């Protein structure tokens with residue numbers, strides 16, 4: 001008889017926080033765009049909000065291991081990114097940049113397959129994983145069309161598909177809903193909800209309503225720092241009728257930013 005395998009050995013590794021930053025500083029050009037940020041993000045959907053220039057993109061690029069911290073520290077899945085471990089870590093991360101390059105003659109399927117290959121997925125798993133990612137991004141009917149024939153919103157969805165293809169433990173999405181029509185935004189919210197139980201998703205957006213409706217946690221940034229972290233309900237409760245905005249969440253956003261400045 002073989003050795004008894006304890007449940008703890010087969011269960012996926014869990015962390016107190018998939019992402020942890022401490023006094024994190026990150027430069028963008030000459031600016032320190034993230035300046036002393038302490039964050040702890042676990043499984044769930046974390047909506048990062050903040051005005052233009054708050055440091056959202058810079059933070060996400062650092063979490064994607066594209067930019068190195070200039071001070072403080074970042075830990076992803078319990079590890080400090082760097083050295084020989086970096087490739088292993090990147091296999092566990094999905095990333096949709098604000099702007100991404102692609103070869104326009106690739107079909108959606110070829111593009112997502114190529115990204116799966118770059119992420120060093122086992123060859124036999126790629127076709128199934130690519131189809132699943134394309135389905136989840138609602139591009140099934142356009143899977144074999146060339147990227148140059150797609151609308152901007154569809155290209156964005158191809159970007160979402162490539163970010164999902166390796167079933168990442170950490171999924172970083174920088175303004176994923178730009179260019180999506182209202183029906184697609186609703187479907188995207190569904191996708192976020194389906195990811196919220198087993199993935200640490202970080203999604204930056206200007207759409208406070210997307211955060212209020214599809215995120216489990218709100219991270220509000222201003223001038224490179226953290227202004228607020230809490231549930232969408234707490235964000236909404238922070239506002240009053242006198243604050244700017246068309247909804248309780250927008251009024252909460254305005255109130256918290258107003259108090260911070």
Ligand SMILES: Nc1ncnc2c1ncn2[C@@H]1O[C@H](COP(=O)(O)OP(=O)(O)OP(=O)(O)O)[C@@H](O)[C@H]1O
Pocket residue numbers: 028029030031033050051052053054055056057058059
């Ligand atoms: N490559 C760069 N060179 C110089 N400054 C930069 C660069 N990238 C960003 N910055 C500056 O860093 C700050 C933070 O920018 P970042 O793009 O992270 O903000 P953001 O919150 O994502 O803004 P937005 O909502 O406009 O996308 C801004 O003041 C910006 O001008």
